[in-house]
Amino acid sequence: MKSKRAALNGSGNNSAEHSGIHFQGQNSFNIATVVQNPIISPFALENPESYSCTLDPASQNATTTNQESWPFNIIQCDKNANVLPASNSSTPNDVLDSTPTVGDSEACPSYTENQNIPTVINTTKPAPSVIMHSSRVSSVIMHGNAVTGGTATNGIGWNHSRTIVSPEREETYQGNNVEATQSKSTSEDEQTDKYRAGETYPERREVTQPATSYKKNKSVIREGNKTETYIAKPALPGTLVNSGIAPLCQITVKIGSEALVKRQISGSSLFFRRNGKPRHSESKLEKARQVSDEDKKERSSNRLRKSECIQMEEMCDDASDQDVSDKPWRPYYNYKPKKKSKHFKKFRKLKKKKKHSRSRDLEDDFIDVENIDEVNVVDTKSSTGHAEDQEDGQEKPLETEDFKDHEKTDKVEMITAQWQMDSKPFFCELCQKSFRNSSTLKLHMRCHTGEKPYPCKTCGKCFSFPGNLNKHERIHQTVKHFKCQYCSKSFMLHETLKKHERIHTREKTYDCQFCSQQFLYLCTKKNHEQKHLAEQSVKGFVCFHCSKVCKTAAALGMHQKKHYLKGLKNKDHKDFSPSTAEIGSWSNVASSSSKESNMIEERSSLNVPESFPPSFDDCEAPLLSFNNSVTEVSPQNVNAASLVENVNEIGESDGHFLTPAPPPTGLNSTMLMEAPRGWKHWKTRQYNLEESMNTDHSSLKESTKTFTELKTMTSFETPFIP
DNA sequence: TTGTGCAGCGATCTATAT
DNA sequence: ATATAGATCGCTGCACAA
Ligand SMILES: [Zn+2]
Ligand SMILES: [Zn+2]
Ligand SMILES: [Zn+2]
Ligand SMILES: [Zn+2]
Numbered sequence: 001m002k003s004k005r006a007a008l009n010g011s012g013n014n015s016a017e018h019s020g021i022h023f024q025g026q027n028s029f030n031i032a033t034v035v036q037n038p039i040i041s042p043f044a045l046e047n048p049e050s051y052s053c054t055l056d057p058a059s060q061n062a063t064t065t066n067q068e069s070w071p072f073n074i075i076q077c078d079k080n081a082n083v084l085p086a087s088n089s090s091t092p093n094d095v096l097d098s099t100p101t102v103g104d105s106e107a108c109p110s111y112t113e114n115q116n117i118p119t120v121i122n123t124t125k126p127a128p129s130v131i132m133h134s135s136r137v138s139s140v141i142m143h144g145n146a147v148t149g150g151t152a153t154n155g156i157g158w159n160h161s162r163t164i165v166s167p168e169r170e171e172t173y174q175g176n177n178v179e180a181t182q183s184k185s186t187s188e189d190e191q192t193d194k195y196r197a198g199e200t201y202p203e204r205r206e207v208t209q210p211a212t213s214y215k216k217n218k219s220v221i222r223e224g225n226k227t228e229t230y231i232a233k234p235a236l237p238g239t240l241v242n243s244g245i246a247p248l249c250q251i252t253v254k255i256g257s258e259a260l261v262k263r264q265i266s267g268s269s270l271f272f273r274r275n276g277k278p279r280h281s282e283s284k285l286e287k288a289r290q291v292s293d294e295d296k297k298e299r300s301s302n303r304l305r306k307s308e309c310i311q312m313e314e315m316c317d318d319a320s321d322q323d324v325s326d327k328p329w330r331p332y333y334n335y336k337p338k339k340k341s342k343h344f345k346k347f348r349k350l351k352k353k354k355k356h357s358r359s360r361d362l363e364d365d366f367i368d369v370e371n372i373d374e375v376n377v378v379d380t381k382s383s384t385g386h387a388e389d390q391e392d393g394q395e396k397p398l399e400t401e402d403f404k405d406h407e408k409t410d411k412v413e414m415i416t417a418q419w420q421m422d423s424k425p426f427f428c429e430l431c432q433k434s435f436r437n438s439s440t441l442k443l444h445m446r447c448h449t450g451e452k453p454y455p456c457k458t459c460g461k462c463f464s465f466p467g468n469l470n471k472h473e474r475i476h477q478t479v480k481h482f483k484c485q486y487c488s489k490s491f492m493l494h495e496t497l498k499k500h501e502r503i504h505t506r507e508k509t510y511d512c513q514f515c516s517q518q519f520l521y522l523c524t525k526k527n528h529e530q531k532h533l534a535e536q537s538v539k540g541f542v543c544f545h546c547s548k549v550c551k552t553a554a555a556l557g558m559h560q561k562k563h564y565l566k567g568l569k570n571k572d573h574k575d576f577s578p579s580t581a582e583i584g585s586w587s588n589v590a591s592s593s594s595k596e597s598n599m600i601e602e603r604s605s606l607n608v609p610e611s612f613p614p615s616f617d618d619c620e621a622p623l624l625s626f627n628n629s630v631t632e633v634s635p636q637n638v639n640a641a642s643l644v645e646n647v648n649e650i651g652e653s654d655g656h657f658l659t660p661a662p663p664p665t666g667l668n669s670t671m672l673m674e675a676p677r678g679w680k681h682w683k684t685r686q687y688n689l690e691e692s693m694n695t696d697h698s699s700l701k702e703s704t705k706t707f708t709e710l711k712t713m714t715s716f717e718t719p720f721i722p
Numbered sequence: 723t724t725g726t727g728c729a730g731c732g733a734t735c736t737a738t739a740t
Numbered sequence: 741a742t743a744t745a746g747a748t749c750g751c752t753g754c755a756c757a758a
Contacts, residue, residue, distance in 0.1 A: 311726075437743085441741095447732080467746060467747080471730080494746095495748070
């Protein structure tokens with residue numbers, strides 16, 4: 001059995017393939033993907049047979065094109081079939097109980113090029129995930145709340161002039177996932193059996209209209225043949241199936257080609273957003289909540305039990321979780337956002353200059369907004385420690401001012417928001433990403449729609465982006481065009497060659513945070529670091545200065561206060577002077593610790609180098625913590641710990657004591673040394689924390705860089721190599 | 723069993739063309 | 741302003757060696 005590389009983002013959201021789901025990147029089309037989620041379609045509550053469903057006339061003229069698209073079902077319903085009872089409980093349980101589980105992948109035939117997928121029309125029990133209404137009076141299907149056509153809003157509550165695009169485009173796909181929201185009824189079983197038996201699928205249809213550009217903003221209700229489209233889309237494929245958080249769905253209401261309302265029924269959309277700036281008006285959130293509540297009432301799914309719903313509610317109860325709901329809509333497994341674009345940097349620079357000319361003190365508040373991509377405003381590591389200004393390559397000095405974090409955060413938010421508004425005015429409503437122009441946004445929407453208009457001429461595999469097709473088509477060439485200039489190896493793709501050549505050039509390697517090893521591949525590095533983390537599960541409160549281990553944080557505080565006082569005494573005013581915040585921080589720890597100054601001076605005899613804190617296995621207090629606040633381990637935490645560690649080393653290398661730096665405020669003044677022993681465990685925690693903090697991985701990268709710089713400066717000679 | 727490197731792909735960024 | 745191509749990054753799966 002082969003070992004599998006640990007997934008890097010650890011979210012479970014990336015488990016599309018793990019769970020046998022192949023929305024993207026695979027030709028296989030796993031229908032179970034959609035079926036798996038009981039919440040996925042409120043429509044499933046409805047008795048589909050009660051509708052008179054006809055094929056959308058447009059779709060009848062549709063041509064079959066690409067085979068890999070989002071598995072929407074599209075049904076056009078008569079107007080009089082529009083009104084849906086809010087609590088129509090007709091056979092919901094049946095529906096759900098018969099819902100195939102994720103593991104039913106074998107029941108879901110792989111979709112291949114020559115196969116046809118049944119459209120919804122061909123099934124006897126259509127349970128659409130997309131419904132097209134001819135009605136002029138729109139209503140949101142589940143609860144009948146009207147979205148009045150005449151006063152159409154964008155449903156978002158924003159009043160700016162951004163372009164908001166809903167996932168479905170002018171081209172809508174004729175559903176091929178009949179089973180998507182349909183119960184795994186006998187008919188479905190029959191069908192899947194048929195498919196397995198090798199019978200051809202009914203032809204899959206696609207509604208293809210001339211690709212028109214997205215209308216900018218403003219939902220204009222066209223008179224005449226207006227079509228309202230309700231779309232319920234599965235959320236992220238494979239979302240946390242195992243964790244009990246079911247993938248959810250999203251409802252988009254389209255009138256004509258205008259996306260007017262999107263209701264995202266996803267994890268935390270089941271719950272109120274506490275603070276403002278909602279993307280949906282409160283009433284709509286309320287509606288969404290009602291929907292979910294009804295769902296919860298009416299569904300006693302085997303896979304999503306009520307308790308799980310409650311659990312979800314609890315999970316999202318915290319304000320910090322609010323935006324978690326946005327995450328599942330990031331295309332492709334919740335990818336880490338790419339690096340901040342140069343435009344953003346330019347923007348920031350401009351801002352800085354403006355500020356500088358206006359007021360000096362604002363300028364002094366250095367804000368590293370590099371990290372604050374999109375919604376990440378929690379990680380304000382810039383407030384302390386070293387922050388690298390990537391743009392100039394200049395390293396910012398240690399921040400010693402007593403900042404008010406929230407002010408900075410606000411500034412960052414402002415800057416980021418303003419930048420997005422100014423520089424990226426094209427907004428994807430589904431994932432809240434912004435883009436610089438409509439083309440980019442259009443392209444991006446393919447991630448949501450699954451549109452893949454670029455088929456490989458050789459194998460027929462379709463791609464969303466021409467560049468990816470080009471890359472792909474090279475694999476059909478047997479010739480490896482790209483030769484390594486250092487060895488004789490050749491590669492199909494230039495990018496692969498470049499990656500390979502890093503072996504020789506040692507360029508762009510990934511440094512282990514804990515030792516001096518470098519790795520060519522990020523995943524390798526992370527796996528390696530995990531090893532450190534696992535072994536470094538130090539339980540106890542470690543003094544970074546002398547490696548003593550204290551049983552409690554208070555004890556450590558007491559101990560380190562000694563260091564601090566000593567340092568003050570010996571300090572010959574180099575350039576270090578602790579901030580008041582810092583002193584306060586340490587004093588607080590110390591003062592609360594008078595009772596518990598039972599320091600443990602025992603040093604582990606494990607293979608821990610002298611400079612590394614000893615482990616303390618039987619210590620009850622698990623975390624190294626400032627201010628007695630505790631959080632779970634995360635890459636940020638680890639980096640923070642490392643950061644402090646190295647700051648200490650700076651001080652020591654200079655021959656004088658340096659008080660440990662305060663923890664980065666972005667970590668809520670918390671850092672710790674404990675890591676779960678298992679990688680998977682760690683991953684999970686990492687993900688959860690990141691999600692709850694509404695951060696992304698970019699902060700990790702930034703922190704790592706900072707740390708790497710420190711490492712270089714301080715010549716981290718004694719790596720911890722277990 | 724574990725670690726490492728490669729293949730391949732999705733998605734985004736950036737420069738350039740229209 | 742928009743569209744496009746190429747570059748790039750991040751990710752997973754797989755093969756293979758230790
Ligand atoms: Zn989007
Ligand atoms: Zn091909
Ligand atoms: Zn080579
Ligand atoms: Zn290491």
